[in-house]
Amino acid sequence: MKSRRRPYSEQHPFDAGGGVWSVPVPIPGNPLGYTLVYAIESPAGPVLVDAGWNHPEAWLALREGLGAVGMDVREVRGVVVTHFHPDHAGLAGRVREESGAWIAMHEADAALVRLMHDLEESAHRDFQADMLRRAGAGAVEVEEATGHRPRPPAVPDLILQDGDLVDLPGRRLRTVWTPGHTPGHVCLHLEDADRLFTGDHVLPAITPHIGIYPYDRADVDPLGDFLDSLEKVKGLGELEALPAHEWIFQDTAARAAEIGVHHEEKLRRLTALLGEAQEPLTIWEVASRMTWNRPWEELPPMLRGMAAGEAAAHLRTLEVRGMIRRMAGADPVRFVLHS
Protein backbone atom coordinates (compact mmCIF):
# COMPACT_ATOMS: atom_id res chain seq x y z
CA MET A 1 0.00 0.00 0.00
CA LYS A 2 1.23 3.46 -0.88
CA SER A 3 2.18 5.23 2.33
CA ARG A 4 0.80 8.69 2.78
CA ARG A 5 2.27 9.04 6.22
CA ARG A 6 4.36 12.19 6.58
CA PRO A 7 6.61 13.01 9.52
CA TYR A 8 5.31 15.10 12.38
CA SER A 9 7.28 18.11 11.10
CA GLU A 10 4.93 18.21 8.09
CA GLN A 11 1.75 18.04 10.16
CA HIS A 12 -0.37 21.11 10.91
CA PRO A 13 -3.56 21.78 12.82
CA PHE A 14 -6.46 22.11 10.41
CA ASP A 15 -10.19 22.65 10.12
CA ALA A 16 -11.67 19.23 9.36
CA GLY A 17 -15.07 20.86 8.71
CA GLY A 18 -18.38 20.63 10.54
CA GLY A 19 -17.04 22.05 13.79
CA VAL A 20 -14.21 19.53 14.07
CA TRP A 21 -10.54 20.50 14.23
CA SER A 22 -7.52 18.23 13.89
CA VAL A 23 -4.48 18.96 16.06
CA PRO A 24 -1.41 16.73 15.56
CA VAL A 25 0.54 16.09 18.78
CA PRO A 26 4.02 14.53 18.54
CA ILE A 27 5.00 11.24 20.17
CA PRO A 28 8.71 11.99 20.78
CA GLY A 29 11.01 9.11 19.84
CA ASN A 30 8.25 6.89 18.44
CA PRO A 31 8.07 5.85 14.75
CA LEU A 32 4.31 6.43 14.79
CA GLY A 33 5.24 10.13 14.86
CA TYR A 34 2.09 11.77 16.18
CA THR A 35 -1.39 11.40 17.58
CA LEU A 36 -4.23 13.25 15.90
CA VAL A 37 -6.18 14.97 18.67
CA TYR A 38 -9.61 16.17 17.56
CA ALA A 39 -11.36 19.17 19.05
CA ILE A 40 -15.13 19.38 18.58
CA GLU A 41 -16.70 22.81 19.01
CA SER A 42 -19.57 23.31 21.40
CA PRO A 43 -21.21 26.39 22.96
CA ALA A 44 -19.91 25.16 26.33
CA GLY A 45 -16.29 24.81 25.21
CA PRO A 46 -14.49 22.29 23.01
CA VAL A 47 -14.50 18.59 23.72
CA LEU A 48 -11.30 16.73 22.81
CA VAL A 49 -11.09 13.20 21.47
CA ASP A 50 -7.78 11.93 22.95
CA ALA A 51 -5.06 14.22 24.27
CA GLY A 52 -1.63 12.91 23.22
CA TRP A 53 1.55 11.73 24.91
CA ASN A 54 2.56 13.22 28.25
CA HIS A 55 5.74 15.09 27.26
CA PRO A 56 6.61 18.81 27.41
CA GLU A 57 6.95 18.99 23.61
CA ALA A 58 3.58 17.32 23.13
CA TRP A 59 1.92 19.59 25.66
CA LEU A 60 3.26 22.65 23.85
CA ALA A 61 2.01 21.29 20.51
CA LEU A 62 -1.46 20.64 21.93
CA ARG A 63 -1.75 24.06 23.58
CA GLU A 64 -0.41 25.95 20.58
CA GLY A 65 -2.27 23.78 18.09
CA LEU A 66 -5.56 24.57 19.81
CA GLY A 67 -4.55 28.22 19.90
CA ALA A 68 -3.85 28.17 16.16
CA VAL A 69 -7.44 27.14 15.48
CA GLY A 70 -8.83 29.77 17.85
CA MET A 71 -9.35 27.56 20.90
CA ASP A 72 -8.00 27.98 24.39
CA VAL A 73 -6.95 24.87 26.30
CA ARG A 74 -8.29 26.51 29.48
CA GLU A 75 -11.79 26.38 27.97
CA VAL A 76 -11.78 22.67 27.16
CA ARG A 77 -14.99 21.14 28.50
CA GLY A 78 -13.95 17.50 28.46
CA VAL A 79 -11.57 14.88 27.09
CA VAL A 80 -12.95 11.61 25.75
CA VAL A 81 -10.18 9.06 25.75
CA THR A 82 -10.53 6.32 23.10
CA HIS A 83 -8.29 4.01 25.19
CA PHE A 84 -5.82 4.17 28.05
CA HIS A 85 -2.56 3.99 26.02
CA PRO A 86 -0.09 6.80 26.78
CA ASP A 87 -0.18 8.34 23.29
CA HIS A 88 -3.94 8.88 23.75
CA ALA A 89 -4.59 9.36 27.47
CA GLY A 90 -1.18 10.74 28.50
CA LEU A 91 -2.00 14.44 28.46
CA ALA A 92 -5.63 14.17 29.59
CA GLY A 93 -4.64 14.84 33.21
CA ARG A 94 -2.68 17.92 32.20
CA VAL A 95 -5.66 19.30 30.28
CA ARG A 96 -7.88 18.67 33.29
CA GLU A 97 -5.46 20.55 35.57
CA GLU A 98 -5.48 23.49 33.20
CA SER A 99 -9.19 23.72 32.44
CA GLY A 100 -11.14 21.68 34.98
CA ALA A 101 -12.31 19.46 32.12
CA TRP A 102 -13.82 16.07 32.79
CA ILE A 103 -12.05 12.96 31.49
CA ALA A 104 -14.26 10.17 30.14
CA MET A 105 -13.21 6.60 29.38
CA HIS A 106 -14.83 3.19 28.97
CA GLU A 107 -15.18 1.30 32.25
CA ALA A 108 -12.92 -1.59 31.15
CA ASP A 109 -9.96 0.73 30.49
CA ALA A 110 -10.75 2.81 33.59
CA ALA A 111 -10.40 -0.40 35.64
CA LEU A 112 -6.94 -0.98 34.11
CA VAL A 113 -5.89 2.59 34.90
CA ARG A 114 -6.94 2.12 38.54
CA LEU A 115 -4.98 -1.15 38.64
CA MET A 116 -1.88 0.61 37.25
CA HIS A 117 -2.13 3.22 40.00
CA ASP A 118 -2.38 0.50 42.64
CA LEU A 119 0.48 -1.65 41.36
CA GLU A 120 3.99 -0.98 42.72
CA GLU A 121 6.81 -0.61 40.19
CA SER A 122 8.58 -3.71 41.63
CA ALA A 123 5.39 -5.78 41.42
CA HIS A 124 5.06 -4.67 37.79
CA ARG A 125 8.56 -5.98 37.00
CA ASP A 126 7.91 -9.32 38.72
CA PHE A 127 4.63 -9.65 36.80
CA GLN A 128 6.40 -9.01 33.46
CA ALA A 129 9.28 -11.41 34.22
CA ASP A 130 6.96 -14.23 35.22
CA MET A 131 4.77 -13.67 32.15
CA LEU A 132 7.80 -13.87 29.82
CA ARG A 133 9.13 -17.02 31.48
CA ARG A 134 5.77 -18.80 31.19
CA ALA A 135 5.72 -17.97 27.47
CA GLY A 136 9.07 -19.70 26.95
CA ALA A 137 11.40 -16.67 26.79
CA GLY A 138 15.04 -17.33 27.74
CA ALA A 139 16.56 -15.91 30.94
CA VAL A 140 18.50 -13.19 29.09
CA GLU A 141 15.39 -12.17 27.16
CA VAL A 142 13.41 -11.97 30.40
CA GLU A 143 16.11 -9.75 31.89
CA GLU A 144 16.25 -7.46 28.82
CA ALA A 145 12.54 -7.17 28.21
CA THR A 146 11.37 -6.16 31.68
CA GLY A 147 11.57 -2.41 31.48
CA HIS A 148 10.14 0.56 33.29
CA ARG A 149 6.56 1.42 32.62
CA PRO A 150 5.34 4.87 31.66
CA ARG A 151 3.51 6.88 34.30
CA PRO A 152 -0.11 5.68 34.45
CA PRO A 153 -2.67 8.04 32.87
CA ALA A 154 -5.12 10.09 34.94
CA VAL A 155 -8.07 8.30 36.52
CA PRO A 156 -11.21 9.37 34.60
CA ASP A 157 -14.12 11.31 36.10
CA LEU A 158 -16.79 9.84 33.84
CA ILE A 159 -17.35 6.24 32.81
CA LEU A 160 -18.65 5.46 29.34
CA GLN A 161 -20.63 2.38 28.39
CA ASP A 162 -21.55 1.14 24.95
CA GLY A 163 -24.24 3.39 23.47
CA ASP A 164 -23.78 6.30 25.90
CA LEU A 165 -23.99 9.82 24.51
CA VAL A 166 -20.99 12.00 25.39
CA ASP A 167 -21.70 15.29 27.16
CA LEU A 168 -21.32 17.50 24.06
CA PRO A 169 -24.05 20.19 23.98
CA GLY A 170 -25.77 20.57 20.64
CA ARG A 171 -24.28 17.45 19.03
CA ARG A 172 -24.84 13.71 19.11
CA LEU A 173 -21.60 11.89 19.91
CA ARG A 174 -22.26 8.26 20.74
CA THR A 175 -19.93 5.75 22.39
CA VAL A 176 -19.31 2.63 20.31
CA TRP A 177 -17.47 0.07 22.46
CA THR A 178 -14.87 -1.64 20.29
CA PRO A 179 -12.76 -3.93 22.53
CA GLY A 180 -9.70 -5.61 21.04
CA HIS A 181 -6.73 -3.22 20.94
CA THR A 182 -7.57 -2.64 24.61
CA PRO A 183 -10.52 -4.08 26.58
CA GLY A 184 -12.14 -0.66 26.85
CA HIS A 185 -11.33 0.85 23.45
CA VAL A 186 -14.16 3.02 22.11
CA CYS A 187 -14.92 4.65 18.79
CA LEU A 188 -17.10 7.77 18.88
CA HIS A 189 -19.87 8.17 16.35
CA LEU A 190 -20.75 11.76 15.49
CA GLU A 191 -24.23 10.76 14.43
CA ASP A 192 -25.32 14.17 13.16
CA ALA A 193 -22.44 14.18 10.65
CA ASP A 194 -21.88 10.51 9.66
CA ARG A 195 -18.34 10.55 11.00
CA LEU A 196 -16.55 8.11 13.27
CA PHE A 197 -13.60 8.90 15.54
CA THR A 198 -11.89 5.53 15.25
CA GLY A 199 -9.02 5.89 17.75
CA ASP A 200 -6.64 3.01 16.98
CA HIS A 201 -9.39 0.55 16.07
CA VAL A 202 -9.51 1.34 12.34
CA LEU A 203 -6.48 3.10 10.85
CA PRO A 204 -6.03 3.74 7.11
CA ALA A 205 -2.75 1.86 6.42
CA ILE A 206 -1.54 0.13 9.59
CA THR A 207 -3.39 -2.23 11.92
CA PRO A 208 -3.39 -1.86 15.71
CA HIS A 209 -1.42 -4.16 17.98
CA ILE A 210 -3.65 -6.92 19.34
CA GLY A 211 -1.90 -8.71 22.20
CA ILE A 212 -2.74 -10.82 25.22
CA TYR A 213 -1.10 -10.13 28.58
CA PRO A 214 -0.11 -12.25 30.41
CA TYR A 215 0.55 -14.28 27.26
CA ASP A 216 -0.89 -17.54 28.59
CA ARG A 217 -4.28 -16.20 29.72
CA ALA A 218 -7.09 -18.54 28.77
CA ASP A 219 -10.00 -16.44 30.06
CA VAL A 220 -10.02 -13.71 27.39
CA ASP A 221 -9.87 -13.53 23.57
CA PRO A 222 -8.80 -10.02 22.53
CA LEU A 223 -8.40 -10.89 18.83
CA GLY A 224 -11.85 -12.50 18.79
CA ASP A 225 -13.19 -9.32 20.44
CA PHE A 226 -11.33 -7.18 17.91
CA LEU A 227 -12.79 -9.10 14.94
CA ASP A 228 -16.28 -8.71 16.46
CA SER A 229 -15.59 -4.98 16.93
CA LEU A 230 -14.65 -4.70 13.25
CA GLU A 231 -18.02 -6.25 12.38
CA LYS A 232 -19.71 -3.76 14.69
CA VAL A 233 -18.08 -0.82 12.88
CA LYS A 234 -18.97 -2.33 9.50
CA GLY A 235 -22.57 -2.41 10.71
CA LEU A 236 -22.56 1.39 11.15
CA GLY A 237 -22.21 1.80 7.38
CA GLU A 238 -19.98 3.96 5.24
CA LEU A 239 -18.72 6.67 7.60
CA GLU A 240 -15.86 9.10 7.30
CA ALA A 241 -13.07 7.97 9.63
CA LEU A 242 -11.18 10.35 11.91
CA PRO A 243 -8.41 8.08 13.23
CA ALA A 244 -5.89 8.82 15.98
CA HIS A 245 -2.88 8.26 13.69
CA GLU A 246 -1.99 8.61 10.01
CA TRP A 247 -4.77 10.52 8.19
CA ILE A 248 -8.53 11.03 7.79
CA PHE A 249 -10.09 8.65 5.25
CA GLN A 250 -13.44 7.69 3.74
CA ASP A 251 -15.40 4.50 4.37
CA THR A 252 -14.66 2.92 7.73
CA ALA A 253 -16.68 -0.18 6.75
CA ALA A 254 -14.44 -1.04 3.77
CA ARG A 255 -11.25 -0.62 5.78
CA ALA A 256 -12.65 -2.65 8.70
CA ALA A 257 -13.39 -5.49 6.24
CA GLU A 258 -9.79 -5.35 4.92
CA ILE A 259 -8.33 -5.55 8.43
CA GLY A 260 -10.53 -8.56 9.21
CA VAL A 261 -9.19 -10.38 6.13
CA HIS A 262 -5.60 -9.57 7.19
CA HIS A 263 -6.10 -11.31 10.55
CA GLU A 264 -7.90 -14.32 9.06
CA GLU A 265 -4.88 -14.82 6.77
CA LYS A 266 -2.57 -14.58 9.73
CA LEU A 267 -4.66 -17.18 11.58
CA ARG A 268 -4.44 -19.51 8.57
CA ARG A 269 -0.64 -19.15 8.39
CA LEU A 270 -0.38 -19.82 12.12
CA THR A 271 -2.46 -23.00 11.82
CA ALA A 272 -0.14 -24.17 9.01
CA LEU A 273 2.91 -23.34 11.13
CA LEU A 274 1.64 -25.51 14.00
CA GLY A 275 0.77 -28.25 11.54
CA GLU A 276 4.31 -28.31 10.16
CA ALA A 277 5.91 -28.41 13.62
CA GLN A 278 6.68 -31.95 14.78
CA GLU A 279 6.14 -31.02 18.44
CA PRO A 280 4.05 -28.71 20.63
CA LEU A 281 5.40 -25.14 20.55
CA THR A 282 5.74 -22.45 23.21
CA ILE A 283 4.38 -18.98 22.51
CA TRP A 284 7.95 -17.76 22.13
CA GLU A 285 8.75 -20.48 19.58
CA VAL A 286 5.61 -19.63 17.60
CA ALA A 287 6.45 -15.90 17.64
CA SER A 288 10.02 -16.56 16.50
CA ARG A 289 8.71 -18.53 13.48
CA MET A 290 6.13 -15.95 12.39
CA THR A 291 6.87 -13.22 9.84
CA TRP A 292 7.53 -9.76 11.30
CA ASN A 293 8.72 -6.55 9.69
CA ARG A 294 12.30 -7.70 10.30
CA PRO A 295 13.97 -11.02 11.18
CA TRP A 296 13.32 -12.30 14.71
CA GLU A 297 17.06 -12.15 15.53
CA GLU A 298 17.04 -8.41 14.79
CA LEU A 299 13.95 -7.55 16.87
CA PRO A 300 14.87 -5.68 20.06
CA PRO A 301 13.61 -7.25 23.33
CA MET A 302 10.66 -4.89 23.71
CA LEU A 303 9.40 -5.65 20.20
CA ARG A 304 9.90 -9.40 20.75
CA GLY A 305 7.69 -9.05 23.79
CA MET A 306 5.00 -7.35 21.68
CA ALA A 307 5.40 -9.95 18.92
CA ALA A 308 4.87 -12.68 21.52
CA GLY A 309 1.73 -10.87 22.69
CA GLU A 310 0.45 -10.77 19.11
CA ALA A 311 1.28 -14.48 18.61
CA ALA A 312 -0.47 -15.32 21.89
CA ALA A 313 -3.63 -13.45 20.85
CA HIS A 314 -3.81 -15.34 17.55
CA LEU A 315 -3.13 -18.68 19.29
CA ARG A 316 -5.89 -17.96 21.78
CA THR A 317 -8.41 -17.24 19.01
CA LEU A 318 -7.48 -20.51 17.27
CA GLU A 319 -7.94 -22.27 20.60
CA VAL A 320 -11.38 -20.69 21.10
CA ARG A 321 -12.32 -21.81 17.57
CA GLY A 322 -11.25 -25.37 18.44
CA MET A 323 -8.41 -25.47 15.89
CA ILE A 324 -5.61 -25.92 18.43
CA ARG A 325 -5.26 -26.86 22.08
CA ARG A 326 -2.77 -26.22 24.89
CA MET A 327 -0.96 -29.16 26.48
CA ALA A 328 -2.28 -29.91 29.97
CA GLY A 329 0.14 -28.94 32.75
CA ALA A 330 2.95 -27.73 30.45
CA ASP A 331 5.12 -24.90 31.86
CA PRO A 332 5.96 -22.95 29.75
CA VAL A 333 2.61 -23.36 28.06
CA ARG A 334 2.68 -25.26 24.71
CA PHE A 335 0.21 -25.40 21.85
CA VAL A 336 -0.51 -28.18 19.36
CA LEU A 337 -2.89 -28.62 16.43
CA HIS A 338 -6.16 -30.32 17.37
CA SER A 339 -6.03 -33.80 15.86
Ligand SMILES: [Zn+2]
Ligand atom coordinates in the same frame (compact mmCIF):
# COMPACT_ATOMS: atom_id res chain seq x y z
ZN1 LIG B 1 -3.08 2.40 21.21
